[in-house]
Amino acid sequence: MKSKKCVAMLLAGGQGSRLGVLTxxxxxxxxxxxxxxxxxxxxxxxxxxxxxxxxxxxxQYKPLELNDYVGSGKAWDLDRLDGGVHILPPYQxxxxxxxxxxxxxxxxxxxxxxxxxxxxxxxILSGDHIYKMDYSDMxxxxxxxxxxxxxxxxxxSLEEASRFGxxxxxxxxTIYEFEEKPKQPKSTLASMGIYIFDWEKLRYxxxxxxxxxxxxxxxxKNIIPAMLGAGELxxxxxxxxxxxxxxxxxxxxxxxxxxxxxxxxxxxxxKNWKIYSKTTGxxxxxxxxTAKVENxxxxxxxxxxxxxxYSILFKDVTIEEGATVDYSLVMPGAIIxxxxxxxxxxxxxxxxxEEGATVxxxxxxxxxxxWGITVxxxxxxxxxxxxxxxxxxxxxxxxEGAKI
Amino acid sequence: xxxxxxxxxxxxNANDNMLKKLTSNRSMASVPFGARYRIVDFSLSNLVNAGVxxxxxxxxxxxxSLMDHVGNGVAWDLDRKNGGLYILPPYSSRDIRKYTDTVxxxxxxxxxxxxxxxxxIALCDSYALANIDINAAVKAHIAKEADITVxxxxxxxxxxxxxxxxxxxxxxxxxxxxxxxxxxxxxxxMGVSIIKRDLFIKIIKDAYDEEIKNYEKDVLPKALSAxxxxxxxxxxxxxxxxxxxxxxxxxxxxxxxxxxxxLFNKERPILTKTRDDMPTRYGIQADVKNSLIGDGCxxxxxxxxxxxxxxxxxxxxxxxxxxxxxxxxxxxxDAVLDNVIADKNSVISEKMVLKGTTEHHCFVRKSQIV
Numbered sequence: 001m002k003s004k005k006c007v008a009m010l011l012a013g014g015q016g017s018r019l020g021v022l023t024x025x026x027x028x029x030x031x032x033x034x035x036x037x038x039x040x041x042x043x044x045x046x047x048x049x050x051x052x053x054x055x056x057x058x059x060q061y062k063p064l065e066l067n068d069y070v071g072s073g074k075a076w077d078l079d080r081l082d083g084g085v086h087i088l089p090p091y092q093x094x095x096x097x098x099x100x101x102x103x104x105x106x107x108x109x110x111x112x113x114x115x116x117x118x119x120x121x122x123x124i125l126s127g128d129h130i131y132k133m134d135y136s137d138m139x140x141x142x143x144x145x146x147x148x149x150x151x152x153x154x155x156x157s158l159e160e161a162s163r164f165g166x167x168x169x170x171x172x173x174t175i176y177e178f179e180e181k182p183k184q185p186k187s188t189l190a191s192m193g194i195y196i197f198d199w200e201k202l203r204y205x206x207x208x209x210x211x212x213x214x215x216x217x218x219x220x221k222n223i224i225p226a227m228l229g230a231g232e233l234x235x236x237x238x239x240x241x242x243x244x245x246x247x248x249x250x251x252x253x254x255x256x257x258x259x260x261x262x263x264x265x266x267x268x269x270x271k272n273w274k275i276y277s278k279t280t281g282x283x284x285x286x287x288x289x290t291a292k293v294e295n296x297x298x299x300x301x302x303x304x305x306x307x308x309x310y311s312i313l314f315k316d317v318t319i320e321e322g323a324t325v326d327y328s329l330v331m332p333g334a335i336i337x338x339x340x341x342x343x344x345x346x347x348x349x350x351x352x353x354e355e356g357a358t359v360x361x362x363x364x365x366x367x368x369x370x371w372g373i374t375v376x377x378x379x380x381x382x383x384x385x386x387x388x389x390x391x392x393x394x395x396x397x398x399x400e401g402a403k404i
Numbered sequence: 405x406x407x408x409x410x411x412x413x414x415x416x417n418a419n420d421n422m423l424k425k426l427t428s429n430r431s432m433a434s435v436p437f438g439a440r441y442r443i444v445d446f447s448l449s450n451l452v453n454a455g456v457x458x459x460x461x462x463x464x465x466x467x468x469s470l471m472d473h474v475g476n477g478v479a480w481d482l483d484r485k486n487g488g489l490y491i492l493p494p495y496s497s498r499d500i501r502k503y504t505d506t507v508x509x510x511x512x513x514x515x516x517x518x519x520x521x522x523x524x525i526a527l528c529d530s531y532a533l534a535n536i537d538i539n540a541a542v543k544a545h546i547a548k549e550a551d552i553t554v555x556x557x558x559x560x561x562x563x564x565x566x567x568x569x570x571x572x573x574x575x576x577x578x579x580x581x582x583x584x585x586x587x588x589x590x591x592x593x594m595g596v597s598i599i600k601r602d603l604f605i606k607i608i609k610d611a612y613d614e615e616i617k618n619y620e621k622d623v624l625p626k627a628l629s630a631x632x633x634x635x636x637x638x639x640x641x642x643x644x645x646x647x648x649x650x651x652x653x654x655x656x657x658x659x660x661x662x663x664x665x666x667l668f669n670k671e672r673p674i675l676t677k678t679r680d681d682m683p684t685r686y687g688i689q690a691d692v693k694n695s696l697i698g699d700g701c702x703x704x705x706x707x708x709x710x711x712x713x714x715x716x717x718x719x720x721x722x723x724x725x726x727x728x729x730x731x732x733x734x735x736x737x738d739a740v741l742d743n744v745i746a747d748k749n750s751v752i753s754e755k756m757v758l759k760g761t762t763e764h765h766c767f768v769r770k771s772q773i774v
Contacts, residue, residue: 034682034683035682035683036682036683036699074478260685268682269681269682269700274680275680276680277680279678279680280673282668282673283664283668283674284438284439284440284696284697284698284699285684285696285697285698285699286659286661286664286695286696286697287692287693287694287695287697288693288694289693289694291692291693293686293690293692294686294687294688294689294690295686295687295688295690296685296686297682297683297684297685297686298683298684298686298697299683299684299699300440300698300699303661308686312683313683
């Protein structure tokens, strides 16, 4: 097998527990986004567009949907004779086996996968973020600087800095200190969880870390500090474009509706940096005489007879006459029936919102303290004339007329 | 090797006098239809939905667009080791005539017919479009012990429709008469037939030797006396595509919910090549009513009673009514269109007013800037 310049390892094992019922049955990277994508489309498309053709996807939590979705990788041009996409779940070996204990341990357990391609560099990614990035640009900087590890950073505001892993750097971009969620941040360069390592150094530090029973086996908490402590050269790669974490209900909703902002610096239609996804065929969308659609994204298979404003409708969604959808995400196959009102909500796959029901609440009406996005979990029914207020996470059918 | 029961043969060019405006530089099979499809998608999907895994597409000319669209058949699950999708352009060999008509074309495809190995052939022409249950047609063919089964539709034909192969059927479904004529209401062939492969090969060889030209017009009627030819009724929607007028009417029929439900039957989905478009974006001043829209459009103006294919842009202030706008058409600010059919990549400039009539649609050619 040919040697690869750079192999990407995509950490897709997390539960995304803050997404509640949305990740009840699927891993976070498989969560639907933007009308026809899934979160994992972004790191995968970025890899293809950056010329990286070998990607290991580390799965662990509820991987079925994700594995099925990724398949042979063809949809992202990653179905290759040499390289391509590989799903890497935890596995048994002669010495036994273990679940992935932490981000670093997950890579450690797959050192032999990386070894097969004998790369010079390894790119570590997570499957949790919406962004477009040319990894080859980061790789070039890494090579030119002679660093042992390059960490991509985003310049955040001082108020936000205490939520992130912060890199404290010298003027030339050399990292001298790493602080996890510092109360008094010394810099505003937040780690994006995207790393490029020299393969030999990665292998060394992962192996050393594995020997320490007290380690959390985490890149940020253990590997990076260990490299800093040993005097390795670590550099930041500054990223300036759109980057959104979609780990909470609010941020997922927000990131989706960002697509409706005309000034958004994330052009999914850009032919020079296409975001690929795996879509199965369905019919074109139909907007009827009784419909009113404004400011929204709608895709194939939708039948719209009601009003849709500032919302994103995924495929095969039906909005019946007299129904209204505002500031919401409606995921594939959902049906919003006559006279139902959905606002400031996430309606998951195949949900039925029966006639006259209302879901969610307007922050201006409900008041900011009581407000939050309402989520209706997949395949549930909200009964006729039921009322689900703001800031609710619904995990069971809602009975007719019920008030939640 | 496991072969499927039925192999498919699709005629890509149909009658080249049909839909002249839309087939000037593409085959009939490549003609866009229904906001995101090409005519061949329906034949391919019908075959694949019936379990066919081997399909040969016979083309005569103008087939670059078709080859580009179907590729290796992956969109219809036809990228196979066992079976697969084969484009069959004119067979250039000294002893084969250049295709003058369908018998020639089928004779030229003899290699494919010999090698596909299936027991039956499902032959699909490209002049009528529908979601056909080919599996049911094959079952009926076998049950009746027919030699040839012709899939037909019984109904009213549009006024502007051209000649059709009109069938007279006995009570048991056996076809007793076939004649080409212009009718307003009849049982007419949809250009889809089922026949045993061995018999088909023999019929084509004989017809070729006798210099008989057209399979449907000449071979089939002649076969009525010697062979058991039965009809299989397709009861659903049929798009008659003879000319621009009937094409327009068939397209607008898709604005009817029941037609869509039946044509885009989820049990037998119509598949097409994906373009990785974004979902369609509706802007602040978008006013869209009674329209069928493909993905990747950006709509900021008014669209009524129209069909928009993938990637169409309608700018602010533009008004599009009763139109069919094909892929990537751009309608600039304040342009006004009524009864226009715009081919791929055309541009209607700012403030341009383009109005056709229901009798005579205004046609914008591919890549034309108006």
